[in-house]
Amino acid sequence: MDFYYGLAQIIGIHTLLGLSAYIVLLTGQVTMAQAAFFAIGAYAAGMLTVLAGWHLVPALGVSAILGSITAAAVGFPALRVKGLMLVVATLAFGEGVRLFFFNFDYQVAKGEVKVGPLGGEGFRQIRFFPENGWTTGEVMLFIWIFAIAALALLWWFDRSRYGAVLRAVGEDELAAQSVGINLTAVKVSAFSVGGAIAGIGGGLYAHYTTHIEHANFNVLVATFAIAYPIVGGLSSVFGTVLAVIFVQGFLIEGLRFLGDWRNLLFGALIVLAMNVRPSGFFGKRRA
């Protein structure tokens, strides 16, 4: 049972990652920077619970705020960069953040042991959950409270004017501008919301693995972040959840019985999925 709880935890965390990219993709911006906000949230939450003794919930709040501020800071210059150049720019930003953490040392002595991030060696012993006796089931529920909150928020956006505005910008910027939509506000706000969600996801991730290092926030993670909404389809938030379940539950865990072939099938199935359903599982929105 523990294994399934653990799997649900991973799915929850990845759902947050995917949703953070979903909202940005709605506005037509392909972002490879979500892993960076994920990283910032992870290190921030970890440092607050380990070095400053905070409870996890306010620490996650800080992660969300930091993630959202950084994302807004990225969102503004991102306005100048069009289309696929944004992919490369955000990729470079993501790598920049990763490299920052590769060089980041902040250790504090706790008793005879030094704790805190140590550059290339990473940040170890983030043991809020086990130290406070949380069971795997309880952690799973905790993570899913946030995942469901994010899902609900984005689902609500989709049904409200804000969602329509986001999609309008994604469909045709010129037309959107001509009806008076403020492109800057829309694009930057989308980035901010995405950044906040990614920050929370990262904070939860750090406490799930108990040890984080720069390599946990690399290009592959950034790619997974946008893969979920693309494979799931941009018409509905549930597409993203389904895609996460498909990738983490089916491709990574479910196919274990295939042994070595599992990894080969991973790439092949993604190629196949994109050819068979280019608009993702849930396809394109109809009007």
Next chain:
Amino acid sequence: MLDFIQATSDGVLFGATYALIGIGFTLVFGVMHKLNLAYGAASIGAAYAGLLILGAFWAEAPAWIVFLGAFLAGGLIGWLVYVTCFHFIPSASALATLMATVGMLLLIDEIVVHATDGLPLNYPALFSDVMLHLGDYYLRGDLLLVFTLSVLCMVGLLALLYRTRLGLATRAVAQQPIAAQLCGIRVARVNAMTFVITGLLGGLAGAMIGASVGALSPLLTTPLTIKGLIVTVIGGLGSIPGAIVAGLLVGGFESVFQQFRGVTERDLYVMLLLFVFLFFRPGGIFAAKGGRD
């Protein structure tokens, strides 16, 4: 001062390989307005394919034949990437092709790891022990060869694009695909040929990188892809001369950054370099003239 010049010359020679990869990205973007993220993996994969297939028949093949093998394998793999990621997916679905190329990148990487158990393979090199000394400076013989071959390739490509009918058709499709179709140009065929040509170039790039390192390893893929993308953007998406200059530039800067700030901060500065360009010259060094996206 000596260090600075030496570091620059080392870096610029290495940068020729980045230029080749950059050209591949930029050409596909210019013609199809899509990014082929599998390109770096395909190039290294081609070098592997050439080496392994040749190794099965001819144990101690001379270096230039191995390079040729990589070159040809690259063309084939390029075509395969086209068929699996670009041919069937509607051109309006840019995200789907992006994801499909990511899938191909993962697939190619895995195939390589499975075929070799992740172990590095020795790759033949020409002149790897040759060092040309100019006073206190030195130039690596094999890197000079890489540089020369890369330059020849680029010249060949430019000749292809500006002096042949295929090149004309390619440029037509890049500028105005619908008008090109109306003139009777078979767009699908041109697209496929673009991939084959960039694949050939990529295969050569893979071979040159293998030769300059002395070994092929699956670890080469990701950094190469990232650098290739950076080079493409700095050079200007769609501009071949831009990719060439940017490749050499990035190679040189990277080496200098490492000389003065060490290896852990080096890549951070390369990213900053990209951002500086994006801020001051978002179109790249040779911004593509007008037109689409």
Next chain:
Amino acid sequence: MKKIALAVSAAFAACALGAAPALAQEKTITIAGFGAKTGPVRSFGVNSEAAMLAAADVINKSGGVKLADGSKAKIAIQFYDDRCTAEEGISVARRIYGTEALVAVGPTCSNVAEPLFGVLQKKVGDSSDSGLQMPIFTDVAVKVGLAKISEWAFRNVPNEMTMYSSLFYWLRTKHPELKTVYGGVEEDFAHSRASWHAIMKDRAQANNFQVVGESKWLLADTNFATQAREMKKANPDIVAIAAHPVSMCGALKEMARQGVKPKVLVGLTSSSSLETLKGCAKQAQGMIIPTSFAPVTKEGKFAAETTAKFKGAADLHSMAAWENVFILKDVMEAEKISGDKSKVAEDRRKVRDGLAKLRETKGLLGVTKRTEDREADKPYLFVTAKGNNWVVLHNPLQ
């Protein structure tokens, strides 16, 4: 027609599910293994799995493990791929926890071991700690000082501090004319980074060598010109490289090109493998590496041959996995495990306690001592690259 076909196939499926348990006549004990079977370190996982399968095969052929009730059970090995990532490592450990495996041997990568040990219960019997309660017996992940993270974590990996201490001491006595040491280190890989900064540098200085500098590079780097130039300027007597074969070979080749010729080359334990010789045998000639395995004893040769039958190579890492399976068999018999599928938690606790009690184990090079903080003190030798092989240069324990 369709409904009937559906019903029939459902019935067949139910049968298949039902039939399975009835066939299990033989008693089995499951030992799980996990490691990297993907990516650049795939060969480690492949070799560990082969070694475990080979060891289990030998044990099973001579009857199996003796249970508390006197009957014998065969050992079954289940190997999982953790892709050298912390996330999957933890997922795999949780998955193994949900099976009847009594203990897990692994992981390959130190960056997986550290977080994984962090997820285990820290102190045995601490009911306020909800960490996993399953013993992990590591074969490969060698970064210094990890087993003390949890009382359920045990390692059978060489103690690099001891080995390099001995190596630099030997170099000091054998070559009194050598004075300076220069380091080359792979900064972005947990193991190699710690090995230079915390171990090699420290031990060299402790043995009165002067460390005149260090050059850093990254695992995937291809251009080592700057680093080789720095080395040339320092002109050291000894160059110690804490890096895995790929980048080490790149660095060695560049050093050769630029004419950096130290009198002695020292390498990282993990690099005393075929990979290095395949990549740069010429440039690595004479490199000295301390290792906890070489096929010099009868048992060692047998282990290497048997593992080769399961398509694995024998090196200090895979042979630790081999040793682990035999150690676990002895512990299981000494602690009288029940082998009962309903008593898995108790059996796991017994295995853990048995491992904790051990003061020494049988190794392929000789007797291995076990320390208070659940690490191993393995016998070791110094090997050197000669031609296309690693040959024993010196046995410091004789």
